[in-house]
């Protein structure tokens with residue numbers, strides 16, 4: 001009996017989960033369209049961003065933060081920027097998410113019917129630096145555990161990512177080299193936590209390693 005119950009529940013939760021992922025994916029792509037319009041690159045390159053994500057392999061994470069007896073001594077999640085493209089976050093009503101703005105940490109007040117949207121490092125690069133990823137952290141408290149559910153929009157690992165040419169021409173400078181999400185993800189996993197410096201360090205590393213590879217292919221670094 002118990003097994004049947006779990007089986008049915010699992011089926012239902014699978015369906016709910018799939019619906020959640022489809023809905024978040026649609027919302028994320030709609031947001032990309034709006035960002036494209038805001039950058040003024042919706043002319044020749046109409047749907048440029050959406051097309052980069054037509055085979056997206058996104059991530060969903062459920063965060064559970066237990067109560068903590070010494071909340072002043074730790075964080076639920078330390079300060080970081082999401083390396084992903086866009087983050088869509090739902091938090092329960094406990095609170096704890098904070099963003100760094102105007103040199104201060106500010107609480108993001110939870111609302112039952114609101115989602116929090118963050119720009120991630122990948123979109124910083126795709127917007128040629130126009131949109132900045134946002135430094136954030138999560139504090140814990142001694143009264144109540146907290147839950148959050150997060151959808152991270154990510155492209156397929158081998159998809160080449162670059163800011164639209166129209167934007168680069170308008171800005172007169174290409175701020176970031178082309179890269180794949182696979183390369184960037186590997187960089188953030190192998191190195192320290194993703195923070196405000198990560199995209200810059202990754203760019204430097206990429207330029208150096210691609211330079212080295214080109215030299216190796218040409219027969220050495222002499």
Ligand SMILES: O=C(O)CCC(=O)C(=O)O
Nearest residue numbers: 063077091097138148150
């Ligand atoms: O739990 C939260 O509110 C934020 C979690 C977060 O920043 C993350 O999972 O990257």
Ligand SMILES: [Fe+2]
Nearest residue numbers: 080081082136
């Ligand atoms: Fe985050």
